Amino acid sequence: MIDKSLTPGKKLRLYGAEQCSEKELLSIIINNGTKSNSADEIAEKILDKYGTVYYLQGKTLAELMEIKGIGPVKATQFAAIYELFRRLIRHIERES
Numbered sequence: 001m002i003d004k005s006l007t008p009g010k011k012l013r014l015y016g017a018e019q020c021s022e023k024e025l026l027s028i029i030i031n032n033g034t035k036s037n038s039a040d041e042i043a044e045k046i047l048d049k050y051g052t053v054y055y056l057q058g059k060t061l062a063e064l065m066e067i068k069g070i071g072p073v074k075a076t077q078f079a080a081i082y083e084l085f086r087r088l089i090r091h092i093e094r095e096s
Contacts, residue, residue: 008024008025008027008028008040009028011024012024012025012028022043022047022052022053023040023047024043025053026042026043026046026053029077029078029081030042030069033069034068036068037068042067042069042070042074045067045069046067046070049066049067057082058082061075061076064078064079
């Protein structure tokens, strides 16, 4: 059984990324919260708004920054992550 008191990063290191929820993975990417919201709370706000990380794709920086705790830097990081995955998928599709 996985210890529920582990931070998302520690959980990933001990048990692997596949054992982490979308909220925990988002929290790891967000890394630092703000004065009023922890990384976990920001991750929860993202999932409350979009339901799943799948629906984050294609969102503009402005749309991402509508979420309290997501500023230009975090929005840019999400955009970069999605672009990397888009390119990875395109590469995999060409290889198939």
